[in-house]
Amino acid sequence: xxxxxxxxxxxxxxxxxxxxxxxxxxxxxxxxxxxxxxxxxxxxxxxxxxxxxxxxxxxxxxxxxxxxxxxxxxxxxxxxxxxxxxxxxxxxxxxxxxxxxxxxxxxxxxxxxxxxxxxxxxxxxxxxxxxxxxxxxxxxxxxxxxxxxx
Numbered sequence: 001x002x003x004x005x006x007x008x009x010x011x012x013x014x015x016x017x018x019x020x021x022x023x024x025x026x027x028x029x030x031x032x033x034x035x036x037x038x039x040x041x042x043x044x045x046x047x048x049x050x051x052x053x054x055x056x057x058x059x060x061x062x063x064x065x066x067x068x069x070x071x072x073x074x075x076x077x078x079x080x081x082x083x084x085x086x087x088x089x090x091x092x093x094x095x096x097x098x099x100x101x102x103x104x105x106x107x108x109x110x111x112x113x114x115x116x117x118x119x120x121x122x123x124x125x126x127x128x129x130x131x132x133x134x135x136x137x138x139x140x141x142x143x144x145x146x147x148x149x150x
Contacts (some may be wrong), residue, residue, distance in 0.1 A: 002029040006100040008036050008121070010090045011066030014106030018136035020068050022104035025134065027075060031101070034079045035070040036094050037063040038087040090122025095131055104134040 005026040019035075026033045047055045060082070067075050067080040071133040079098075083090040095103045107122045125133045 002031050002101045004098055004100045005031045006034045006036060006095045007070060008096065008103065009066045009070055009104040011023040011062055012106065014108045014138040017138060018104050018106035019073060021136045022134060033074060033076060034098050035067050036091060037066050037082050037144050038090045039063060039084040040087060041085055069096060088128060091125060092129045095129065099145045100131055101134045102134055103129055107135050107137040
């Protein structure tokens with residue numbers, strides 16, 4: 001039923017929780033796992049020329065750290081990829097490329113509380129992805145200790 005799971009990560013706390021839930025989901029279905037990090041176009045486009053190469057290197061390092069975290073927490077092999085573009089569109093394209101059965105993502109990433117102003121990657125996935133999307137929200141501090149989940 002669910003043979004291939006794509007986990008979208010940006011290295012944030014919300015993404016870490018989504019990774020954990022998605023890996024549990026993949027284990028329950030003995031599914032293969034793909035982890036994807038998307039470098040946002042606007043992160044580099046808006047940077048001054050003098051620091052663009054340094055910023056690109058830092059973003060690539062952040063991508064590798066986020067993907068390493070997924071591999072480190074998995075009980076199975078994880079295919080990883082880094083793409084550049086508009087996050088929700090690249091995640092959807094990647095899910096199509098690997099014929100994913102489900103896409104997992106956190107509901108709030110790097111843009112935090114301002115996501116409602118900037119547009120949410122999770123919202124873009126839910127609205128435009130033709131595959132099931134598993135969204136995982138960040139728990140509030142009082143929920144995290146109470147045993148409540150997603």
